Structure formats: C-alpha cells, structure tokens
Amino acid sequence: MRRRAHIDLDTIRLTAASTASPLPDCTADLRADAYGHGLIPVARALTDAGVGGFLVSRVEDAAAIADEAWPVRLEVGAAEPGRTLLGPELFGLDPARPTPPAMRLEGEVIAVKQVPADRGVSYGYTYRTSRPTTLVLVALGYADGILRVASNKAPVKVGDTVGRITGRIAMDQFVVDVGDPGAQPGDPVVLFGDPALGEPTVLDWADALRVAAPVITSRLGRRIERTYP
Template structure:
C-alpha cells in the first residue's frame, strides 16, 4: 500500500458555530465541552473558533489541554470532572451528535486503493463472514480499526462510493475494509464517504450510530491521529 493514501476528516467550523449559538443563547455563560480533542474534531481549531464567537469557558480532559489552549491564546479552561450551576455544559448538541442540533460538523472520507472483480460465493476479509451472492466488484478502502473505525461496523455500516451507497463488507481489518459494489464500478483514488452530509445523499453519523449500536460521540471521539483533520 502506498504511503500517501487519503484518510481525511473534514470539520465544518461554521456548523459548530451555528450549533453553538443554537444551544448556548448566552455564549459567555456556557461551559463548552472540548474533552477528547473536542470529540475528535480538534481541540485548538474548535476552541479558537468558539472563543471568537464569545465562548469564554472550556471543559477539557487533562491539565495538558489547559496548557495547549493557553499557548493558543484561549480566556479559561476547566479540567473535568467539575460541576457548575452557573455554567451549563454545551456538549453533544454543539457537534451535532444529538437531535437537538441535527447539523453534524464531521465528514469522514477514505480512499479506494484497489478494485477487484470476483465470482459468486467468494469469501471476503478475515473469517469470511460475508460471501458474494453473485459475480461482483469489490472496492478496498484505506481505513481500518487502527484508525478507530469500530469493528462492530463490519457488515453493517453504510459507505458511499461515487453515486452508490453500499455497506462495509466483511470484517474491518487494521488498515482497510471492503465494500461490495453490487454491480456498480469504482476506480483507485475514488473517495469513500463513511459519514457526512445526508442532504448530499451521504450516509449520516446517526446511521453509523444505529448500525453499530454505538453513540455518535463514541464513534467520532475514537477516530485516530492517522486521519488528517481538514478545516475547509
């Protein structure tokens, strides 16, 4: 496998700002939850964007995070656990992780690194938990459990390649997984969207949560550092 494969998360800071103002009518009186690297969205970029919108207090996971924010020039951070009746915590709604703020800020993309035609009854990935029902084309996507893609998504979670929405096919491996294209085609280098904007016919983070039985916050918080965060 080549070293330059794309593993990318596009973080929409404008969506975060929109969700912030919706869920925190008084921005300077909210404790903004940026634990776990801002739920995988990026501690400093997220905190900076919300500080510019009037956010004044940030809830972090570790003392090191306080120092990181201070070095970035960011008004106050509090290490969890903490309780403050005066400052309600703004968390899941900020990131679009619950129904209170349906606009998700996170789009997760992998790259198709191989395409292969296979016959019917071909076992796919470790343990052959999936077998092809007919001759078909398989796409290999460069994301795996080493990137934090939950293995419970195997044979369950949706993935879009081109105009086709299939699902993770067979078991997720360390660095990659397979999608049965079911008669559709793909090329090496194509984008595989795990979740993004449902208004653009992309799978949603909520669909991944439903498919895996994991909370949306667990999914995004577990994504690893090999995935490049991009702030368009």
C-alpha cells in the same frame, strides 16, 4: 492516500449560537480532543462565537488552551451552577438534539476486484457474495480508529453508490460490496458526512453499530488528517 476528516468550523459556531444563549455564560465540552474534531481549532472557533469557557479532562489540554489565554475548567462533570454545558450537540452527535454534522470522514478506493457469487470476504469470511459483484478496498481500518463492530454493518458511500462495510475491518483497510462495476481506484469513499449530499451520517453509524455517536468520532486516530476548509 486519502484519510481525511473535514471539520466545518462554521457549522460548529452556528450550532453554538442557535442552541444556547447567552454564549458568554456557556461552557463547551471539549474532552477527547473535542470529540475527535480537534481541540485548538474548535476552541478558537467557539471563542470567536463568544463561548465563555471550556471543559477538558487532561492537564495537557488545559495547558494548550491556557497558552491561548482562553478560560478553561479542568474536571469531568457538569458545568458549574449558572452555566450551560454544550456537548455532543455542537458536533451533530446527539440524536436527542438534532443539529447539523460537523465532520465528514473520507477515504479512497485503493483497489477494485470483480468476483463471482459465493466469494468469502476478509478475515473469517463473515460475508459471502450472493451474486457476481464488484468489491472495493478502502484505505481505512481499525488502526485509524474505525470501530471493528462496524464490520458488516456501517453504511458508506463509494462514488455515487451507498453500500456498507463488507466483512471484517482489518488494521489498515476494509472492503465494500458495491455491485456496480464502475468503481475505480482513487474514487472517494465517505464513511459519514452530510445527508443533504446523500451521504450516511454519524448518527446512521451510531444506529447501525448500537454505540453512541461520540464514541465513533472520539476514537478516530492521528493517521486521519483533520482539515478545516
């Protein structure tokens, strides 16, 4: 089943080039596996773009970058004097510095059910249907790093319909009330992605959950396949 985070390395390279100069004097913050985007692929892309160094916080990450013969600083904190630190804005995660999102998080519908009004949904029935409607089950959950605080809050796009996570997020799945009975198993579900395609963004999630966007992407687990189209 589909659990994928599509990472646009071209967007990351272009964002670096457009937000800081000269890039050899910049240090990119790649802590937390490059905020969930993938340490080595992102480091390669930024090296190609001309970024001069990287900030990580784990010995293992420093060793992985050192194996590629790239410059690295192993510490937590600001860039050294005279260098510009590039952080969440590289990935579209900083609402104060709007940049294009670099990640598109996608799951798929694994079941569809028509239900009557007043049907309780998921654990504890924190959501009840207000009318006869269609519920879809999506194969992503808190075991994948989807924050449980997103329950009943976060927007998602199911096919052509934008709804929201309905009821409590379970370990391996969550439910969306889509209203329209046209959904089918196998339909794509975009949790966040490109607003130009009518998809919610990670900043939309951050607003809905009242957490910082880097928290959302950094928590995504290994069951989610990272792809670099």
